[in-house]
Amino acid sequence: xxxxxxxxxxxxxxxxxxxxxxxxxxxxxxxxxxxxxxxxxxxxxxxxxxxxxxxxxxxxxxxxxxxxxxxxxxxxxxxxxxxxxxxxxxxxxxxxxxxxxxxxxxxxxxxxxxxxxxxxxxxxxxxxxxxxxxxxxxxxxxxxxxxxxxxxxxxxxxxxxxxxxxxxxxxxxxxxxxxxxxxxxxxxxxxxxxxxxxxxxxxxxxxxxxxxxxxxxxxxxxxxxxxxxxxxxxxxxxxxxxxxxxxxxxxxxxxxxxxxxxxxxxxxxxxxxxxxxxxxxxxxxxxxxxxxxxxxxxxxxxxxxxxxxxxx
Amino acid sequence: xxxxxxxxxxxxxxxxxxxxxxxxxxxxxxxxxxxxxxxxxxxxxxxxxxxxxxxxxxxxxxxxxxxxxxxxxxxxxxxxxxxxxxxxxxxxxxxxxxxxxxxxxxxxxxxxxxxxxxxxxxxxxxxxxxxxxxxxxxxxxxxxxxxxxxxxxxxxxxxxxxxxxxxxxxxxxxxxxxxxxxxxxxxxxxxxxxxxxxxxxxxxxxxxxxxxxxxxxxxxxxxxxxxxxxxxxxxxxxxxxxxxxxxxxxxxxxxxxxxxxxxxxxxxxxxxxxxxxxxxxxxxxxxxxxxxxxxxxxxxxxxxxxxxxxxxxxxxxxxxxxxxxxxxxxxxxxxxxxxxxxxxxxxxxxxxxxxxxxxxxxxxxxxxxxxxxxxxxxxxxxxxxxxxxxxxxxxxxxxxxxxxxx
Numbered sequence: 001x002x003x004x005x006x007x008x009x010x011x012x013x014x015x016x017x018x019x020x021x022x023x024x025x026x027x028x029x030x031x032x033x034x035x036x037x038x039x040x041x042x043x044x045x046x047x048x049x050x051x052x053x054x055x056x057x058x059x060x061x062x063x064x065x066x067x068x069x070x071x072x073x074x075x076x077x078x079x080x081x082x083x084x085x086x087x088x089x090x091x092x093x094x095x096x097x098x099x100x101x102x103x104x105x106x107x108x109x110x111x112x113x114x115x116x117x118x119x120x121x122x123x124x125x126x127x128x129x130x131x132x133x134x135x136x137x138x139x140x141x142x143x144x145x146x147x148x149x150x151x152x153x154x155x156x157x158x159x160x161x162x163x164x165x166x167x168x169x170x171x172x173x174x175x176x177x178x179x180x181x182x183x184x185x186x187x188x189x190x191x192x193x194x195x196x197x198x199x200x201x202x203x204x205x206x207x208x209x210x211x212x213x214x215x216x217x218x219x220x221x222x223x224x225x226x227x228x229x230x231x232x233x234x235x236x237x238x239x240x241x242x243x244x245x246x247x248x249x250x251x252x253x254x255x256x257x258x259x260x261x262x263x264x265x266x267x268x269x270x271x272x273x274x275x276x277x278x279x280x281x282x283x284x285x286x287x288x289x290x291x292x293x294x295x296x297x298x299x300x301x302x303x304x305x306x307x308x309x310x311x312x
Numbered sequence: 313x314x315x316x317x318x319x320x321x322x323x324x325x326x327x328x329x330x331x332x333x334x335x336x337x338x339x340x341x342x343x344x345x346x347x348x349x350x351x352x353x354x355x356x357x358x359x360x361x362x363x364x365x366x367x368x369x370x371x372x373x374x375x376x377x378x379x380x381x382x383x384x385x386x387x388x389x390x391x392x393x394x395x396x397x398x399x400x401x402x403x404x405x406x407x408x409x410x411x412x413x414x415x416x417x418x419x420x421x422x423x424x425x426x427x428x429x430x431x432x433x434x435x436x437x438x439x440x441x442x443x444x445x446x447x448x449x450x451x452x453x454x455x456x457x458x459x460x461x462x463x464x465x466x467x468x469x470x471x472x473x474x475x476x477x478x479x480x481x482x483x484x485x486x487x488x489x490x491x492x493x494x495x496x497x498x499x500x501x502x503x504x505x506x507x508x509x510x511x512x513x514x515x516x517x518x519x520x521x522x523x524x525x526x527x528x529x530x531x532x533x534x535x536x537x538x539x540x541x542x543x544x545x546x547x548x549x550x551x552x553x554x555x556x557x558x559x560x561x562x563x564x565x566x567x568x569x570x571x572x573x574x575x576x577x578x579x580x581x582x583x584x585x586x587x588x589x590x591x592x593x594x595x596x597x598x599x600x601x602x603x604x605x606x607x608x609x610x611x612x613x614x615x616x617x618x619x620x621x622x623x624x625x626x627x628x629x630x631x632x633x634x635x636x637x638x639x640x641x642x643x644x645x646x647x648x649x650x651x652x653x654x655x656x657x658x659x660x661x662x663x664x665x666x667x668x669x670x671x672x673x674x675x676x677x678x679x680x681x682x683x684x685x686x687x688x689x690x691x692x693x694x695x696x697x698x699x700x701x702x703x704x705x706x707x708x709x710x711x712x713x714x715x716x717x718x
Contacts, residue, residue, distance in 0.1 A: 026709070062527050064695070081530070089527045095520030100326070111318045112528035156524065 014039055015164050015195040021070035023056055030056040032219035041193040045210035049307050053219040054199050058166055085114045088162035092169050094153050098142035102152055113160035127155040131181055146173045154182055165196045171205055203299040231296045239266040239274050240295040245287035250280040267305055315529045319537025327545040337549045341556040366436050370394050372402040372414030377421030379450050390442035415443055495589055495655040502593045505546030506600035513604030531691045543597055581662050588654050591679035595651040598686040605693040631656040639665040649675035651682055
């Protein structure tokens with residue numbers, strides 16, 4: 001019955017819906033087949049190694065590139081001029097006008113998003129204070145440090161209070177204190193029911209911040225779901241062993257990693273029964289097994305595993 | 313519209329308040345004016361110190377030609393001229409020191425025009441000029457009114473070929489020469505100001521700002537705002553130079569008795585040529601923007617642009633040497649309709665022949681049409697060169713793929 005509630009269906013309808021996206025540049029296939037959706041009030045992580053197709057996907061979402069095939073819906077339809085004003089964007093390659101003063105640059109970018117000059121300046125000052133940049137209003141962008149520039153860039157993306165924030169590597173160049181400041185802003189947006197799409201290689205942060213993730217590799221989505229679900233799905237593949245001696249990779253084991261003197265992580269091939277591996281190890285010469293557990297891998301480990309598998 | 317205005321204003325205001333712009337805009341004419349003025353002043357001081365002071369005493373005049381019959385002693389603001397009835401009385405006055413020199417108009421003055429001056433110390437050139445001017449006035453006062461009127465009026469020579477087609481007169485030629493100077497100036501100024509366009513467009517790529525801006529406004533809005541803003545920067549610079557240079561030239565010509573402003577603005581084709589110049593100026597700026605978009609930054613971009621200007625100099629030679637002889641060849645007609653060649657070729661054709669109205673209209677449509685089409689081309693370049701990191705378009709691999717797919 002609840003699913004028939006029109007108000008609920010509007011509220012839950014995806015902010016972004018990407019379906020079977022494909023984009024090539026000459027002979028290079030940048031995006032092969034990418035599909036996902038982003039819901040209101042969630043932080044969505046778009047992950048993948050360099051060159052996987054994340055940025056191209058984002059640019060297609062923002063109508064900077066036209067896809068060769070597939071469909072994109074933003075706020076329930078094709079991206080319109082009004083829709084653009086509801087999006088905040090911080091690209092991976094930071095872009096601010098180096099000869100402009102911080103306040104002028106922010107006001108200009110705010111005005112392009114439809115704010116009045118006064119409104120843009122007022123909000124800029126508030127955010128500068130919040131991100132511990134008070135007093136830098138009159139400083140030229142080129143005179144700021146890298147971390148400061150990045151925080152100004154974050155402000156430029158959120159100044160007009162967008163309903164959808166697309167933010168590429170938001171924590172690069174930031175120390176832990178500043179990372180926390182930016183993280184708080186992202187979480188605040190989520191609490192206000194706004195959506196955030198972020199890419200990052202700092203997967204520990206992604207784990208704590210993102211509700212759902214999609215991992216793109218070679219232009220395809222190879223993982224999609226909540227962080228917990230993804231970790232759970234990969235739990236059976238990693239065996240954590242405690243013991244002593246030497247391990248030679250038994251059949252069905254993809255990768256052996258010695259974490260310390262008494263701990264090993266064994267990444268199993270898909271379909272391998274961990275009991276069979278344990279049996280081999282228990283009977284093997286040169287290794288004494290004290291204990292084991294099926295480890296729930298971190299996103300970092302899953303990422304590395306998937307990339308390694310694809311290379312092999 | 314408001315967003316186009318924001319882009320336009322940022323470009324315009326951001327540039328015209330820069331120190332480099334202010335120095336170049338106002339320093340350049342100041343340099344052009346002050347340096348010759350300083351040189352002239354130095355020269356004048358040197359000359360003044362080398363020339364002896366003018367003798368304040370009157371000069372005498374012995375008129376045996378009857379030029380000054382009945383004319384009273386003629387006081388002159390430079391020197392007083394005293395008439396003497398004979399050479400002896402004038403010689404006596406010179407010996408007494410009453411006069412510094414005396415002029416002798418012999419009886420055959422009307423045939424030879426010869427005048428002699430007798431002195432102890434040579435008078436300055438200023439005295440000769442004053443006396444010569446006074447004598448000229450005396451000659452003109454004797455001429456009949458109709459002759460005098462014709463003398464004061466300049467001859468107007470109208471040219472017409474054997475077929476009776478090419479018609480122009482000296483006033484047209486003068487106006488065209490002046491507008492030609494203006495065209496050259498605008499062309500030169502355009503190549504200076506094109507640098508703003510290169511750097512501004514290319515810096516959107518270097519600074520990676522374009523990707524953010526394009527999530528707020530469309531590429532066409534962005535380009536229109538940017539191009540108009542930067543055109544404003546260039547034109548404001550040209551205007552500043554024109555105001556300074558024009559004021560000096562018009563003031564100088566008025567002092568010499570020429571109505572240059574009247575000749576230029578009164579020319580029938582002035583409005584048309586302004587439109588042609590403006591269209592070409594815009595084309596140049598759009599070309600500069602395209603070079604910026606193609607990542608030919610401030611090093612190779614201006615070099616490429618200036619090379620193009622040099623190549624267009626061939627058109628200048630063609631227009632000034634060949635077009636006057638055959639102004640209505642197909643090449644001349646086409647060249648007078650194209651943005652880069654038109655300011656010179658059309659100008660020459662307007663002076664030496666009758667250009668049909670349909671050619672003028674088509675020319676205007678082509679020139680402004682090229683500019684509008686260039687904006688769409690720039691939009692394409694913007695999306696493929698500033699934002700994309702895609703492999704650059706290469707004709708041969710593209711053709712090979714197309715052929716392989718067949």
